[in-house]
Amino acid sequence: MEVQNVDLTISAVRLDQYPKTNYPEIALVGRSNVGKSSLTNVLINRRNFAHTSSQPGKTQTLNFYVVEDQLYFVDVPGYGYAKVSKKERERFGQMIEQYLTQRDQLRGTILLVDGRHAPTADDVSMYQWLQYYHIPTLVVATKIDKVKGNAWNRQESLIKKTLGLPSANQLILFSAVKKTGKDAVWQWIDERTGM
Ligand code: GTP
Ligand code: MG
Numbered sequence: 001m002e003v004q005n006v007d008l009t010i011s012a013v014r015l016d017q018y019p020k021t022n023y024p025e026i027a028l029v030g031r032s033n034v035g036k037s038s039l040t041n042v043l044i045n046r047r048n049f050a051h052t053s054s055q056p057g058k059t060q061t062l063n064f065y066v067v068e069d070q071l072y073f074v075d076v077p078g079y080g081y082a083k084v085s086k087k088e089r090e091r092f093g094q095m096i097e098q099y100l101t102q103r104d105q106l107r108g109t110i111l112l113v114d115g116r117h118a119p120t121a122d123d124v125s126m127y128q129w130l131q132y133y134h135i136p137t138l139v140v141a142t143k144i145d146k147v148k149g150n151a152w153n154r155q156e157s158l159i160k161k162t163l164g165l166p167s168a169n170q171l172i173l174f175s176a177v178k179k180t181g182k183d184a185v186w187q188w189i190d191e192r193t194g195m
Contacts, residue, residue: 001186001195005068006044011061013095015102019064024193025072025105029096029130030112031122032056032078035142038176039112040065040075043185056081060092062099071193074099074106080122101133107192108136110185115141115155115173119162127163138172138188139165145175 009019028036033056040050044067051058056078063075076099077092084092100106109130113119119127130137141159144152156171165171170188174181189195 001190003044003067006046006049007066008049009064009066009072011063013061015098018062018099018103019066019072021066021072022105023066023070023072024107025064025074025103026107026189026192027074027076027100027109028112029076029100029109029126030078030142031114031120032058032081034078034112034114035174035176036078036112037075039110039140039142039174039185040073042176042179042182043067043073043189050075057084062095071189071195072105079126080120100130100135106135108138108188110138110140110188112140112142112174113159113163115144115159116146118158124163127165136192138170138185139163140172140174140181140185142174142176144173144180145177 010017012018028040030036037050037052037059041047044065059075059077065073067073076096111127111130113123147155152173160167160171172181172184
């Protein structure tokens with residue numbers, strides 16, 4: 001889908017601030033700096049609408065982007081960023097957990113992992129947590145433009161194996177720079193939301 005209209009509806013930190021609409025929602029989760037905001041921008045055809053940064057910890061609230069008045073992307077703060085204080089990390093954790101477990105409009109999450117490396121222990125925990133709550137999850141390996149083409153298969157296997165992703169499950173190799181994988185991600189979103 002080629003998005004024309006998009007708006008930031010709200011940056012929420014609490015349940016009572018979430019949009020009151022019944023549009024389906026897709027959340028983007030993953031480590032700080034993995035590329036959640038960058039993926040959001042590719043999906044909505046904007047350069048830096050969702051603010052990105054080379055410094056981890058940029059996104060600190062649940063950012064609800066409404067797309068074509070039909071669907072929300074929810075850009076979520078990243079986990080695993082050491083420089084955030086323990087208290088802050090707990091607050092983020094609670095905010096994310098509350099959203100993911102209590103939001104009826106949530107149709108699925110996109111879990112982003114760094115395509116250059118093996119998933120971290122935090123990534124594995126996040127994947128298992130999403131499975132435990134039966135939240136439909138698409139795993140996307142980001143920054144694949146930084147991996148030589150002949151190593152893509154190896155990275156794909158490594159990521160699947162480390163996460164324990166069933167081999168039949170889709171893993172999308174993605175690049176925000178080259179827009180690799182954009183259509184495949186949209187296809188999954190369409191299937192989940194009936195767009
Ligand atoms: P937080 O908001 O801190 O959790 O980070 P985030 O996951 O939203 O990451 P963000 O999109 O801000 O990207 C972090 C950095 O990685 C930025 O410098 C991006 O330009 C870069 N980046 C993101 N995706 C890609 C990609 O596919 N390829 C390359 N080469 N760089 C990327
Ligand atoms: Mg971000």
